[in-house]
Amino acid sequence: MFVLIRISHVCLVFTVVILMTSVVYAATPIINIEIRNHLFFPDEIRIPADTKVKLIIINQDPTAEEFESYELNREKVIAGNTQAVIFIGPLAPGEYPFFGEFFPKTAQGKVIVE
């Protein structure tokens, strides 16, 4: 029982730490990506390593799309003719593919971190 109480204490402290890490960051770079005819424009974006970036995905199509990336661990529905904000990074150098889950044949792109 003592061990169990100990575990719950650790978890409580952990929760408090998480809530306190909502640090305000200085000027996050913004990159716009458009979706037109189920394609990403640009379909390749370059971002610096170890930097948080704000992606603004503008869906010009009338249909919804879901931005998805297993490598970036991101998943977000973007309704038709709307735009969405997705934060990515900080990331290690490498290639991180992303795709539109609703139209995966055409909507393909990648983030190149360098």
Added chain:
Amino acid sequence: MLLNAVIFILQEVLEAALLVALLLAFSQIFSTSRVWLISALGLGFVSAALYAFNIALVSQWFEGVGQEVVNAVMHMILYLMLVFFIVLAMRPESTTNSKRLVLTMMLGVIVAVAREGSEIILYIHGFITIPDLLLPVVLGSVIGAGIGISVGVLFYYVLVNIDVKNGLRVGYVMTLFLAGSMVLQATQMLIQADWIISQYPLWDTSSLLSERSITGQLLYALIGYEATPTPIQMMSYFCALALMVVLSIVSRTRSKRPSK
């Protein structure tokens, strides 16, 4: 387009199907009526439609991260529901025809169906404007949903057909990991929203077991498999499991005491 639809719908249906299978199996073991499922599914679909058709509005909340926040809240509700459920399930006196138990299960099914169903509605709805693709998409969706529901049915029958003691044990472990997975996903959503700090992953097992593979998808639905988890995600996952184990043990010892 047909294959894409099968895969997409299967992914969405699988998680909800496993949850429903688990709750139904518990209902069967506790010999509680299972009529609640019909109204829960109905309410779930209505909520899914409401969420889907207001997704643009919801997305604007909290400076553009409303969708992440709402999804995180839904996953946390599912976690709390599973915790409350397991605490009740540990007390034999509170399981038979308990209103609280049924309401807890109903809430779980409604939220799970709303979460996964809204994406399915948005997906299929998009193809109404593209008549050439509508038929293959609908057909693929039906096949995908069929496979997902079949996996759920299979789990249900495995759980109710092994003896009660083992059925409860397996069900308990499944509930535990499913709950952990909910917290993992909630944390993931808040990282995406930039409400929780984004960290470098602890490890990368994607070359061993890709999240895209069928095994990866099934493990994702069952235990929340994540190829590149961050330290905060792992901590929240294990804290969520630990809290659940502690509460269920407390509930069990309390229920045993009066009978002695």
